[in-house]
Amino acid sequence: MIGKVERGEAQPTAALLGRLSGALGMTLSELVARAEGDDRRLVRAADQPTWTDPDTGYRRRAVSPASGGPLELVEVDLPAGTEVSYPADAYAFIHQQI
Template identity: 70%
Template sequence: MSTIVDKASTIVNAVTDLSTAIATTLQEARQSRGLSGGALADRSGVSRAMISKIERGETQPTAVLLSRLAAALGMTLSELVARAEQDRKRLARKDDQPTWTDPETGYVRRAVSPVAGGPLELVEVELSAGAEVAQPAESYALAHHQIWVLAGHLVFREGDVEHHLGPGDCLQLGAPQPCAYVNRSDAPCRYLVVLGRR
């Protein structure tokens, strides 16, 4: 029983540490680009007050907010999370790959690639039953995207078009536009997002 409690405590601490690291990384990225909170708010469409709360660690941002902020800073969400993790090893063991859970949808995102900001990034996602994660066009402007479904069924909404994807299906995204990952089934869906620098 104590082993289970210890593991749960370790997971909670790791999530808390990563959230704090993301807040710090976001602030450092903004400052290194000479942007004020107001300027980042103008670029991202996220309010200055929300940016301030995120940077102070007073709130855990959703995937949508982080995507907007990362894009406004000229990086992908994967790069932002990986920078927060600050691991430059060439081998990323599964147990060491950082995961992040969207507090709004329960979407779980695992940074599979070992090097942050490399030419190619792999991200494994588990989208719970009934969940939807929408992202603005800016999220897709910095990298080429492909989605490979590993398990379950995913509806990927790309602008006005819906792509229905099953296990083994792989979709290459077109020009950047607002998109959404949707799981209309009653079981979780797992997929791999492959990102290549434009």
């Protein structure tokens, strides 16, 4: 599946990106920022990267720039009745608050 995503033949799902970023030891925002080559310190609301899972409609907007700092703010919109599962160990290195 990763090969298809790299070739632009498929859109990655939230579950795939979660597993991939966890395996690389980084947050989802860091993974997306590296893929886009974005290293800005200030990102206006209209320019904040948004990603939507093609399978579930899960939408994720990076509120804070992915600067590799100790804090990351994201806004998540999860449609009612939708589930997105990640392996428990994918984010063992992150403290999350909802």
